[in-house]
Amino acid sequence: MTTTYAALLRGINVGGSRKLPMADLRALMTGLGHTAVATHLQSGNAVFTTARGDEDALAEELTGAIEERFGFHVDVLVRDHAYLAAVREACPFPADELEGRQLHVTYLSRPVAAERYAEIDAAAYRPEEFRLGDRVLYLYAPDGLGRSKLAEHLAKPRLNKGLIATSRNWNTVVKLVELTGDAG
Template sequence: MATTYAALLRGINVSGHRKVPMAELRSVLEELGHRDVRTYLQSGNAAFTTDSDASEAALTTELEDAIESRFGFRVDCLVRDGAYLAAVAAACPFPAAELEGKQLHAVYYSGPADPERFASIDRDAYLPEDFALGDRVLYLYAPDGLGRSRLAEVVGRPAVVKGLVATARNWNTVRKLIEMTHED
């Protein structure tokens, strides 16, 4: 049975570094045997359909290996199916419909976002910014945007996310990825 996934690449095409042109990313995914490949923006968002019964972790490793082979550097990736992305959006504790896309972010993780990792953060010190944890995701409310968020810096510290791949998407991109991976 075919499944549609989103591939989320971390830290590419930033300030001219680690360039992965989206046309070439589409080619890489097609060469891996995936179909209906499409990309969104230049920041490493792709959707694809596959008949493979491989796990998300196996699809992730396959994509990371293929990118390294093509471009000569390794890129951390996360692969998530459309049902997961929709469930993450549905579980959002913040009023997504009332906020601008730049105010709400989903930080996707490669593994569980254990509450213990975040226990030492004095959330009151960062108000009105706030965060909540979900299934391999952190929801970040940053009313002035991610670039001005002090809380984003704290929840993204290496000591907090140690051992996890983490990549953030604003809520506009979250919605677009759900649309791109929606299966009828």
């Protein structure tokens, strides 16, 4: 039995560094034995099916293959369709009322406790807000991520120590749910 997954690559094709053409990524993933491989945008979103069911092992395999083939390290998270759909459904913000650029999801490599973010004075960042979910952090940034002071604070290395974290805007979150649902 095959399962449909999304591979979320962190920090590729941004600012002129760590270039990874999506056609090359698709070929690499197909070479690893994955099927129905497709990419979305140029920023590291790939959908695929496989009979292997360990998300962490799939992510490690892809990380290693990218490093071997392209010569640089890329953090990768792999999540199945059911998880991606659950993240969309659990959004604590009124996603249907917001523009995609105002709402972001940071996918995390493991669950985190709220205490990790206890130092943040939430009131100081209003109207921006964040909430934790199942291995995700939801961020409402009404002026977009590029202008978000809260996003800047949340990205500090000490808050993300020991984590792989990669963010997607709400439009991409929704599209990945659709693509992984269609591929299955």
